[in-house]
Amino acid sequence: MNDVIRCRFAIVGGGLWGTSIAYHLADLGVDDVVIVERWDIADGSSWAAAGFVGQVRHRRSDVELIKYSAGLYAELESAYSGSTGWGGEGSLRISYTSERSAEFSLLAEQCTSLGVPTSILRGLELAEIAPTLNLDGVDSALWLPTDGSIVPEKLARMLASGATAAGIQVLADVEAYRFDMKAASISGLESSAGRIVADHYIVAAGMFTPQLIATAGIGLPLYARQANYVVSNSVPDDRLRPLPTVRVPDQQYYARAADSRIAVGATRRAPVFALAEDVPNGRRAHTNAITDLGGVVPDAERLIPALAEAGLSHAVTAFESATSDGRFIIGPTQVPALTVVAGGQGYGVAAAGGIGRAVARELVGAPAEVDLSDYRPSRFGSAPRSVDAALLEDIRQSYGDRYRIAAVQS
Numbered sequence: 001m002n003d004v005i006r007c008r009f010a011i012v013g014g015g016l017w018g019t020s021i022a023y024h025l026a027d028l029g030v031d032d033v034v035i036v037e038r039w040d041i042a043d044g045s046s047w048a049a050a051g052f053v054g055q056v057r058h059r060r061s062d063v064e065l066i067k068y069s070a071g072l073y074a075e076l077e078s079a080y081s082g083s084t085g086w087g088g089e090g091s092l093r094i095s096y097t098s099e100r101s102a103e104f105s106l107l108a109e110q111c112t113s114l115g116v117p118t119s120i121l122r123g124l125e126l127a128e129i130a131p132t133l134n135l136d137g138v139d140s141a142l143w144l145p146t147d148g149s150i151v152p153e154k155l156a157r158m159l160a161s162g163a164t165a166a167g168i169q170v171l172a173d174v175e176a177y178r179f180d181m182k183a184a185s186i187s188g189l190e191s192s193a194g195r196i197v198a199d200h201y202i203v204a205a206g207m208f209t210p211q212l213i214a215t216a217g218i219g220l221p222l223y224a225r226q227a228n229y230v231v232s233n234s235v236p237d238d239r240l241r242p243l244p245t246v247r248v249p250d251q252q253y254y255a256r257a258a259d260s261r262i263a264v265g266a267t268r269r270a271p272v273f274a275l276a277e278d279v280p281n282g283r284r285a286h287t288n289a290i291t292d293l294g295g296v297v298p299d300a301e302r303l304i305p306a307l308a309e310a311g312l313s314h315a316v317t318a319f320e321s322a323t324s325d326g327r328f329i330i331g332p333t334q335v336p337a338l339t340v341v342a343g344g345q346g347y348g349v350a351a352a353g354g355i356g357r358a359v360a361r362e363l364v365g366a367p368a369e370v371d372l373s374d375y376r377p378s379r380f381g382s383a384p385r386s387v388d389a390a391l392l393e394d395i396r397q398s399y400g401d402r403y404r405i406a407a408v409q410s
């Protein structure tokens with residue numbers, strides 16, 4: 001096919017972020033949009049995600065983006081049952097120390113001030129919400145009834161089908177090769193389906209973003225980071241539920257019921273970092289070799305006895321996009337008509353709904369509902385550096401320090 005494809009917006013990437021942007025453009029009445037996806041919907045990082053949707057974050061705009069997402073996922077699930085796998089089970093953030101509990105009180109205040117319902121639970125009240133947990137030694141828990149979990153692939157497909165129902169095209173199995181530049185502007189996008197000419201280009205290509213934007217002369221400090229979680233064998237329903245999603249910052253893990261199994265992931269335990277070009281470049285590239293997640297599994301087994309009884313079935317270990325300062329990259333670049341949306345780093349599923357809406361509104365000139373200034377590419381200066389081996393080493397070293405300070409963000 002060598003025809004020129006013309007459209008108002010060309011989105012590269014059919015992951016959760018690209019499909020959410022398309023869904024929200026359709027919602028704003030814009031259908032002259034194509035999504036260019038080199039494999040199929042969700043085949044990058046999105047399919048691999050554990051599906052946690054948690055609204056507790058330190059950054060106000062993060063909370064606002066995720067709050068919108070949680071509402072959207074619940075709404076889509078109630079309108080189209082089974083479409084997103086939204087559980088609506090709420091979340092518990094568990095504290096074993098009075099210091100951590102004091103921190104939870106501050107987080108609760110921030111969430112409440114942003115309209116996210118929270119409460120601090122102890123004793124019987126806590127046992128009622130989480131009868132399947134072993135609460136020995138627990139000091140308190142932060143309860144968010146509007147948190148939950150989804151099945152990321154189902155959600156991405158739901159968003160894509162919402163967009164296509166409105167007339168947006170998904171070009172699956174089409175790879176975007178490079179931007180053609182005329183002076184300092186984009187004259188087209190070369191792809192395996194031919195040339196695409198759009199009024200505006202949005203690169204939402206996850207961990208592969210750096211290679212594509214480099215062809216437009218843009219460097220941004222994006223790299224790839226490995227994330228993983230283990231999955232138990234089947235657990236009888238009465239041993240498993242009710243189980244809110246659980247996060248334990250003191251022991252750096254999180255867990256949730258996933259169908260009839262339990263998924264447990266570790267936060268910030270010596271993750272593997274990679275340059276974008278060194279990431280295994282295959283469809284759904286991952287391994288499922290069981291890991292002890294840096295030693296957190298015994299802690300999780302103590303809190304969730306059904307996990308110990310069931311034993312582990314497999315793990316999911318895959319790469320995702322991350323940024324040098326731990327914040328998303330969302331917004332226009334120095335190249336006219338080119339927006340970059342990347343760097344999901346562990347909470348891109350949770351934020352996808354809010355990001356899609358915010359970006360779509362910005363693209364059509366609708367008033368902003370969330371302040372995106374913390375996420376702008378311009379924060380890295382006028383000629384940002386892309387990540388090379390030396391910068392990756394700096395990032396690796398500062399990562400541990402950063403998250404020792406902000407360990408509650410898991």
Ligand SMILES: Cc1cc2nc3c(=O)[nH]c(=O)nc-3n(C[C@H](O)[C@H](O)[C@H](O)COP(=O)(O)OP(=O)(O)OC[C@H]3O[C@@H](n4cnc5c(N)ncnc54)[C@H](O)[C@@H]3O)c2cc1C
Binds near residue numbers: 014208229348
């Ligand atoms: C193991 C694991 C667990 C996770 N758990 C959670 C969780 O519980 N909660 C949470 O909120 N987040 C989680 N995440 C993070 C989350 O998965 C990501 O932040 C999110 O999926 C990012 O979506 P995306 O659309 O930006 O990227 P992707 O899903 O990677 O989508 C990018 C798409 O672009 C396509 N693409 C790339 N280059 C090109 C090109 N040149 N031409 C055409 N197409 C191209 C790719 O094929 C891909 O489909 C987890 C991640 C991993 C790896």
